[in-house]
Amino acid sequence: MLEDKKSYSNIFLNGIFNDNPIFRLALSMCPAVGISTNMMNGLLMGIAVLFVQICSSLTISLMKNFIHPRIRIPTYTLTIATWVTVTDLVLAAFFPVAYKSLGIFVRLIVVFCFITMRLDVFARKNPVFPSLVDAVGMGFGFMFGMIAIGGVRELMGMGTLLGYDILGFRPLLFFVLPASGFFVVGFMMAIFNYTETIYNQRKRARSTAS
Amino acid sequence: MKEIIKITVGLTMTCLIAAAIMGGVFIVTAKAKKHNEYVNFQENMLKLLGFDENKPAPEALQLCTVFRYLVHQDKKTSLGYMLPVQASDATDDITYQLVLVDIQGQFIAKYDLAILLAQATDEKDREKAITAVLTGNNNTIEYADQFIVAKNGDQRLAYLLPGKTPGFKTHINFMMAMDATYSIVGLQILEHQEDPGLGAEIEQEYFKNQFTGKDVERLKTLKVIKEPLPDEQLRFLERTKWINNEFSDDDLATLQKKYQPKDICAITGATISSVAVLNGVKNVATKFVYRVKVLENIISKQNISVAF
Numbered sequence: 001m002l003e004d005k006k007s008y009s010n011i012f013l014n015g016i017f018n019d020n021p022i023f024r025l026a027l028s029m030c031p032a033v034g035i036s037t038n039m040m041n042g043l044l045m046g047i048a049v050l051f052v053q054i055c056s057s058l059t060i061s062l063m064k065n066f067i068h069p070r071i072r073i074p075t076y077t078l079t080i081a082t083w084v085t086v087t088d089l090v091l092a093a094f095f096p097v098a099y100k101s102l103g104i105f106v107r108l109i110v111v112f113c114f115i116t117m118r119l120d121v122f123a124r125k126n127p128v129f130p131s132l133v134d135a136v137g138m139g140f141g142f143m144f145g146m147i148a149i150g151g152v153r154e155l156m157g158m159g160t161l162l163g164y165d166i167l168g169f170r171p172l173l174f175f176v177l178p179a180s181g182f183f184v185v186g187f188m189m190a191i192f193n194y195t196e197t198i199y200n201q202r203k204r205a206r207s208t209a210s
Numbered sequence: 211m212k213e214i215i216k217i218t219v220g221l222t223m224t225c226l227i228a229a230a231i232m233g234g235v236f237i238v239t240a241k242a243k244k245h246n247e248y249v250n251f252q253e254n255m256l257k258l259l260g261f262d263e264n265k266p267a268p269e270a271l272q273l274c275t276v277f278r279y280l281v282h283q284d285k286k287t288s289l290g291y292m293l294p295v296q297a298s299d300a301t302d303d304i305t306y307q308l309v310l311v312d313i314q315g316q317f318i319a320k321y322d323l324a325i326l327l328a329q330a331t332d333e334k335d336r337e338k339a340i341t342a343v344l345t346g347n348n349n350t351i352e353y354a355d356q357f358i359v360a361k362n363g364d365q366r367l368a369y370l371l372p373g374k375t376p377g378f379k380t381h382i383n384f385m386m387a388m389d390a391t392y393s394i395v396g397l398q399i400l401e402h403q404e405d406p407g408l409g410a411e412i413e414q415e416y417f418k419n420q421f422t423g424k425d426v427e428r429l430k431t432l433k434v435i436k437e438p439l440p441d442e443q444l445r446f447l448e449r450t451k452w453i454n455n456e457f458s459d460d461d462l463a464t465l466q467k468k469y470q471p472k473d474i475c476a477i478t479g480a481t482i483s484s485v486a487v488l489n490g491v492k493n494v495a496t497k498f499v500y501r502v503k504v505l506e507n508i509i510s511k512q513n514i515s516v517a518f
Contacts, residue, residue: 068220070213075224082228086235093239096246104403 008133015137021114022145022185023192028112032149033181035105039162042150044098045105046143048087050136052109053118055083057135060123067124076119077110084109114138149184248331251385251400255370258387258396259360270363273370274304274518275330278501279340280352281310288312290340290351291505294327294517304517306330308340315504317512327517357498359518360387366518368395371498375490378482379403382412386421386491392499393425397491409483417477417484419447421491423470426499429492434485435473443469 019025022032036042056079060067067075088106091099099106109115118138123131154160157175159167174180261267279290289311297303304327310318321343329335333353340351358370368387375382382402387395397418404410411417416439424432439447446465449457457465476484509516 066220068217071217071221074221078224078228082231085232089232089235089239089243093242093246096250 008130011130011133012137012140015134015139016141016144017196019138020141020145020192021138022142022149023189025114025117026189027114027117028142029185031105031108031112032146032185033178035102036146036150036153036181036184037176038154038158038160039147039150041101042146042148043143044102046139046146048091048102048106049109049112049115049142050139051087052080052083053115053139053142054132054135055086056080056115056119057123057131058128059083060119061126061128061131064124072120072124073116076116079119080112080115081110114142145188148188149181152184152188153180254385254398254400255358255360258370258385258398259367260396268362271367272361272517274327274359274361275356276359276505277330277336277356278354280354281340281344282348282350282352283344283346284348286312288318289354292323292330292336292340293505293509293514294330296515296517303327306339307514308343309505309508309512309514311504311508315507317508320512320514357502361518366390369498369502371494372400373490373494375486375493377402377404377486378409378480382483382486382490384487384490386494388495388498391425392495393423394421394429394491394495397421397487399487404480404483408477409480411477411480412483412487414448415450416444416447417474417487420469420472420474423466426495428471429495432488432492433473434476434481434488436476436481438478439475443472 015021017024021027022029031045035045056076059079060076084107087109091102091106115138118134122134126134151161153175154162155166156171157173157177157180159165159170175184255273256262256267259267259271261271274294276294277292279292281288281290291309291311292306293309294304295307297305306323306325306327308321308323310320312318323339323343325335325339337351337353341349344351356372358372360367360370368389370385370387372383372385375384380403382404383400384397385400386397389395399413399418402410402412404412442465446457446462446469449462474484474488508514
């Protein structure tokens, strides 16, 4: 039982740290650069992706015995497209404000490669519950990345966070422009990797010392 | 062969299930989406008239919509205006009257319609009411457009004109407000699919507000120029974004006067979108002014007690 719990938490943390879609796999960079101009957009996009990832992973994991291996990619695309359309319609109907700022980017979730990748690598081969944990982990990893990038860009560009005035002035308007997305993603990726290297070094040093 | 059938059946089943899910969700959400669009439309109208949370609309504010239809009777085509009128009995209700006008602007006939102001938002109800009063065979009606007259008590505030123009990608839906002297009070972009960061800047205050104050005569020669906006004008156009009271009322008047004759400065990297909006505004404004003059003429000659 203990072993099980540990492996589930490993699967979950794997999505956030080791296989973080943005900072580690560098997949789905289009939304990371395009929509993360402020923290709210990042959060909303993260929630939308989390929902789509969970639903698609569950569907594929449940239906894995019926899917012909030769045509699995079209099936994945169809599954994701269905859930994205559902998200799109629901957002348009019940969250018009969020829909207005996300707009076309919601429809873009159909071609997010890390969702397809997760379906092919994980959900296809694993039972329902581990797939769910993996989907939640991946979704939160993406959301964490989007919020981090959006937060930095909003704070540096507009001097606000989630719309609240923090700094009272605008440090560098450049940060909300599209080009800065690449810089921010690059720098955050470097910081992410650097912290991990340091952490691993310490861990190794500790294990050799003991 | 067996494999082919298996794959075909599998994919067809997947598609059918997907279609069923999407269709179900669409049916559930369609109504709410339509309602959202309606609320959005109303909000934009109030915003154009200068009302918001800080300055709520007065009780007496009334929005009367005039619908324009193309009416084909036998081989003749005429324009049918649905005008809101005060009901003839003592009640304060507003009903509609259909006024038929020929292409040259001559009055043909008028009919009373059995439809109230509140019902008129529904397209099917309107068409039913119109076809009920038209005499003769082979009548077809075709919805053309509408405009809204905002009045506060007895005072006419503005005309609100929805419009549509082909943008860089798809249509740009906008709404503009004109005052009684036919100069533009405001412009709102309702829906568009332009590129974020480039064409989507048509939503920004600094572009929309450039249209404020232009009258019909000026609109005829108005064009898009490829010049950067001067800093002063930019701050003036975006004044609601910055600290309040940066400009005194006198400053605003002089600045408005200074920039009123100026052409529209194109958005950097989105000249096509800028020109599209300008052409749409020009088109809607000139046609509206012509039509409203014809209509006013008929209203005064025929003694129609219009509600606006």
